[in-house]
Amino acid sequence: MTAETARRLTARDYKSALKPVWCPGCGDFSILSAITMAMAEIARPPEEVAVISGIGCSSRVPAYTNCYGFHGVHGRALPLATGLKLSRPDLLVIAAGGDGDGYSIGGNHFLHACRRNVDLTYIVMDNQVYGMTKGQPSPTTPPEWDSAMVPGGTGLRPFHPLVIALAAGANFVARAFSGDPSGTAQILVDAIRHPGFSLIEILSPCVTFRPEEREWAKQVHPAAVEETGDRAQAARRVLTDDGFNTGILYCGDRAPYQPAFAASGMEPAGGGAAGNADFDMEFRP
Amino acid sequence: MTQAETQKRASVPDATTALASPTIAFAMLGSGGSGVMTAAEILLRAAARAGYFGLMTKSFGPQIRGGEAAAFVTLSTQPVETQADQVDLLFAIDWKNAGRFAGELQLSTDTLVISGEAGAELPDIATAPRPRLEEINLKALTRSHKGTRPNMVALGAVAGAIGLPRDAIADLVQERLSKKGEAAMAQGLTAVDLGFDEAANFALAQLAPAPEDTPRWIISGNQAAGYGAIRGGVRFAAAYPITPATEILEWLAPRLQKIGGLLVQAEDELASINMIIGGSFGGAAVLTATSGPGLALMSESIGLAVAAEIPLLVIDVMRGGPSTGIPTKSEQSDLNIAVYGLHGDAPHVVTAPNSISDCLFTAQWSTHLAESMQVPAIMLSDQSFGQALGIVEKPAELAFATRRAVAEAPGQDYQRYALTATGVSPMALPGTPGGQYTADGLEHSETGTPSSGVADHNRQLEKRLRKVVDFEYGDHWAQIEGDGTAAIVTWGSATGPVRQAMRRVDPEGRRLRLISLRLISPAQPARLARALAGCSQILVVEQSQMAQFFGYLKAQFELPPMADLYARPGPQPFRAAEIAAKLEEWLS
Numbered sequence: 004m005t006a007e008t009a010r011r012l013t014a015r016d017y018k019s020a021l022k023p024v025w026c027p028g029c030g031d032f033s034i035l036s037a038i039t040m041a042m043a044e045i046a047r048p049p050e051e052v053a054v055i056s057g058i059g060c061s062s063r064v065p066a067y068t069n070c071y072g073f074h075g076v077h078g079r080a081l082p083l084a085t086g087l088k089l090s091r092p093d094l095l096v097i098a099a100g101g102d103g104d105g106y107s108i109g110g111n112h113f114l115h116a117c118r119r120n121v122d123l124t125y126i127v128m129d130n131q132v133y134g135m136t137k138g139q140p141s142p143t144t145p146p147e148w149d150s151a152m153v154p155g156g157t158g159l160r161p162f163h164p165l166v167i168a169l170a171a172g173a174n175f176v177a178r179a180f181s182g183d184p185s186g187t188a189q190i191l192v193d194a195i196r197h198p199g200f201s202l203i204e205i206l207s208p209c210v211t212f213r214p215e216e217r218e219w220a221k222q223v224h225p226a227a228v229e230e231t232g233d234r235a236q237a238a239r240r241v242l243t244d245d246g247f248n249t250g251i252l253y254c255g256d257r258a259p260y261q262p263a264f265a266a267s268g269m270e271p272a273g274g275g276a277a278g279n280a281d282f283d284m285e286f287r288p
Numbered sequence: 289m290t291q292a293e294t295q296k297r298a299s300v301p302d303a304t305t306a307l308a309s310p311t312i313a314f315a316m317l318g319s320g321g322s323g324v325m326t327a328a329e330i331l332l333r334a335a336a337r338a339g340y341f342g343l344m345t346k347s348f349g350p351q352i353r354g355g356e357a358a359a360f361v362t363l364s365t366q367p368v369e370t371q372a373d374q375v376d377l378l379f380a381i382d383w384k385n386a387g388r389f390a391g392e393l394q395l396s397t398d399t400l401v402i403s404g405e406a407g408a409e410l411p412d413i414a415t416a417p418r419p420r421l422e423e424i425n426l427k428a429l430t431r432s433h434k435g436t437r438p439n440m441v442a443l444g445a446v447a448g449a450i451g452l453p454r455d456a457i458a459d460l461v462q463e464r465l466s467k468k469g470e471a472a473m474a475q476g477l478t479a480v481d482l483g484f485d486e487a488a489n490f491a492l493a494q495l496a497p498a499p500e501d502t503p504r505w506i507i508s509g510n511q512a513a514g515y516g517a518i519r520g521g522v523r524f525a526a527a528y529p530i531t532p533a534t535e536i537l538e539w540l541a542p543r544l545q546k547i548g549g550l551l552v553q554a555e556d557e558l559a560s561i562n563m564i565i566g567g568s569f570g571g572a573a574v575l576t577a578t579s580g581p582g583l584a585l586m587s588e589s590i591g592l593a594v595a596a597e598i599p600l601l602v603i604d605v606m607r608g609g610p611s612t613g614i615p616t617k618s619e620q621s622d623l624n625i626a627v628y629g630l631h632g633d634a635p636h637v638v639t640a641p642n643s644i645s646d647c648l649f650t651a652q653w654s655t656h657l658a659e660s661m662q663v664p665a666i667m668l669s670d671q672s673f674g675q676a677l678g679i680v681e682k683p684a685e686l687a688f689a690t691r692r693a694v695a696e697a698p699g700q701d702y703q704r705y706a707l708t709a710t711g712v713s714p715m716a717l718p719g720t721p722g723g724q725y726t727a728d729g730l731e732h733s734e735t736g737t738p739s740s741g742v743a744d745h746n747r748q749l750e751k752r753l754r755k756v757v758d759f760e761y762g763d764h765w766a767q768i769e770g771d772g773t774a775a776i777v778t779w780g781s782a783t784g785p786v787r788q789a790m791r792r793v794d795p796e797g798r799r800l801r802l803i804s805l806r807l808i809s810p811a812q813p814a815r816l817a818r819a820l821a822g823c824s825q826i827l828v829v830e831q832s833q834m835a836q837f838f839g840y841l842k843a844q845f846e847l848p849p850m851a852d853l854y855a856r857p858g859p860q861p862f863r864a865a866e867i868a869a870k871l872e873e874w875l876s
């Protein structure tokens with residue numbers, strides 16, 4: 004950090020001037036606050052942080068921060084963030100998006116990001132609905148939820164992202180609630196500091212298409228038990244809880260995947276590098 | 289003929305000169321584990337050391353491992369761009385399932401067929417064209433000489449029959465077997481000599497003396513593409529395996545590692561393209577390589593890279609399609625998806641190499657174009673380049689001056705998508721203070737802020753189109769040869785067979801003109817019009833059932849109504865004889 008940026012950074016320094024497009028009361032506002040609060044505590048200058056997302060209401064978040072951002076295509080935030088982190092290990096890389104983005108269209112990447120365990124923090128703003136496309140069921144929507152596209156409900160058991168993350172190899176698993184921004188910020192700080200792939204599933208009410216989710220404020224409660232490094236124990240807990248306990252559920256010790264990358268990302272190539280004598284030799288008969 | 293060539297020729301005994309042929313083609317057949325590929329590759333390498341040009345293509349049965357295999361090799365004193373019309377020599381170590389190669393093996397009454405299996409019943413493909421039939425009892429020979437292997441005897445016999453120098457063969461056999469110890473090396477040489485002795489019994493035209501020594505390379509199109517990308521500056525790659533592109537990835541992975549770069553195996557093509565978008569956003573020059581099905585999966589995200597102005601190289605090594613199609617055979621049928629496959633108005637670059645060694649140049653050039661214009665470039669190579677081994681002249685070392693425009697010290701008023709004269713706007717790389725912006729697939733204003741306004745959409749569309757249309761592509765846009773009034777317009781792997789056919793039909797180079805497009809998109813109508821000036825006849829040649837290239841030319845250029853077409857699908861590769869026959873008919 005340079006002397007100039009060594010001044011104390013506050014949450015404001017991580018907020019952009021853009022006004023979010025979210026509906027008034029949307030849970031995502033508080034998550035944005037929690038992210039900027041966590042950033043201030045981590046205190047990496049904003050230019051050393053990159054926030055990567057897919058598509059959805061929640062995926063709008065990068066432009067609302069003052070960091071480098073990438074608002075990509077639907078479902079592909081994790082591979083984009085992976086490519087950035089592997090080629091720029093010096094950056095702090097955060098991926099963020101919705102439950103549809105991460106668990107439906109991006110489901111395969113979710114599995115492999117957990118398994119690959121690159122040092123990324125993945126924030127899923129789970130509102131159990133597709134907000135941006137105006138109210139269709141997502142993989143975490145309850146089976147009986149009625150909608151125009153799936154009248155009478157899906158009848159399908161919701162996807163359990165936390166257990167799947169544990170099974171697939173995520174190194175840090177937590178649940179948070181948007182209604183508690185400072186609690187969420189604290190979990191985020193721990194997630195960012197923990198090496199490897201961290202999943203923070205944040206319950207975030209969609210007040211427009213799931214107004215009943217306002218009730219979540221009364222249902223959430225801090226995790227009754229201590230965090231664990233035992234995957235089986237963590238899995239048993241999240242499978243038997245009511246889906247509303249918040250806190251860090253699992254903290255593993257897998258080494259992050261970060262193969263050496265010495266070609267400096269700050270030195271853009273493409274200028275016509277000369278041949279390599281060793282490679283030339285290979286082609287001599 | 290150069291002086292050195294004259295001298296060399298003079299030193300060869302008359303008897304051989306009388307039988308000398310500038311080009312000789314042979315094929316070797318055998319079932320799994322018979323070692324035909326090793327033998328053929330040693331022969332190719334020996335020919336390269338002796339100064340010949342050549343081409344080796346491989347064909348396999350459907351078994352994943354251990355099925356029948358055929359190696360086709362053409363050697364010549366001249367550059368070889370396609371397999372010869374027919375083989376002069378066929379050596380079968382055995383005949384198991386040989387019938388499968390029926391469409392690929394062209395024999396005639398002039399062909400010498402050597403069966404390595406004593407008393408074997410020969411399949412129709414070997415007998416129907418009534419070639420000369422000979423036999424070498426490989427089993428008996430290898431039994432009576434301890435430790436010798438049938439493929440090494442076959443290798444010696446082929447070398448002897450076509451006149452490759454024994455010393456070059458001996459050196460290579462020793463190099464290959466050196467790890468196995470002295471005894472193995474001696475046995476290898478014994479086997480080769482047995483083959484040479486047997487070959488002395490058969491009369492066959494021998495290769496004419498090699499031209500003046502110039503440095504030769506043995507390289508596949510896939511290796512050349514990988515190396516070209518490295519020369520262009522690529523250091524980060526992500527990809528998902530697919531035939532026939534995998535060799536690019538397997539060649540690159542350890543070499544990128546050696547020079548501080550990285551190749552990641554992604555979970556699918558959706559991931560690979562997005563990983564490289566992430567890498568490029570971070571500042572690295574990046575690539576992925578795939579084939580048609582993978583390109584289809586990537587197309588949404590290539591559109592993202594167009595909108596967000598992210599440079600990247602996608603190499604599509606084309607194979608027969610649609611769907612899984614014919615993964616091991618070539619076709620030029622991904623042109624439409626490469627040019628038109630993106631959603632929205634998405635200007636990008638599409639290039640195509642026109643030979644194995646041009647895969648190196650075009651990959652390097654495409655990286656340069658992508659980086660200079662901050663745009664995705666799709667390079668259309670194909671299986672016939674990718675998986676063939678060529679003996680080529682050592683490619684020249686070229687450097688391009690332009691680099692990615694980077695905002696080194698962005699000020700207060702920095703705008704990522706600023707409207708500039710060239711349409712290219714300096715990119716702030718993450719880590720640079722003051723340059724923070726959000727790259728976006730949403731339409732945006734100059735700052736990068738999402739905007740669905742008319743003015744922003746029009747301005748950003750115009751900027752993204754202008755930067756690729758106005759770019760100075762120079763002479764590399766096409767390969768133009770000859771100045772006759774009958775022009776053949778073609779691209780990619782059709783170029784080699786066309787060029788060889790032209791030499792036959794018009795040896796003086798007075799009637800024909802070759803125009804092979806290296807830059808497919810954006811179209812260069814003014815340049816093509818200039819290249820076609822004075823032509824009274826135009827023939828378009830391509831390997832696609834639906835004539836995708838012809839359709840593209842008609843859409844993008846004012847092709848005169850007399851323009852003719854010769855188009856057909858794969859999997860049979862074009863041969864010079866086929867194109868020459870077409871040219872004769874067309875010219876008459």
Ligand SMILES: Cc1ncc(C[n+]2csc(CCOP(=O)(O)OP(=O)(O)O)c2C)c(N)n1
Binds near residue numbers: 059134
């Ligand atoms: C390839 C593709 N398919 C469909 C869409 C349409 N789409 C945009 S956002 C979205 C769902 C968003 O839901 P979620 O990820 O849960 O985010 P939320 O809006 O609820 O925050 C869909 C289906 C798209 N943009 N791209």
Ligand code: SF4
Binds near residue numbers: 028
């Ligand atoms: S639709 Fe729902 S998720 Fe989207 S902004 Fe509105 S409240 Fe938030």
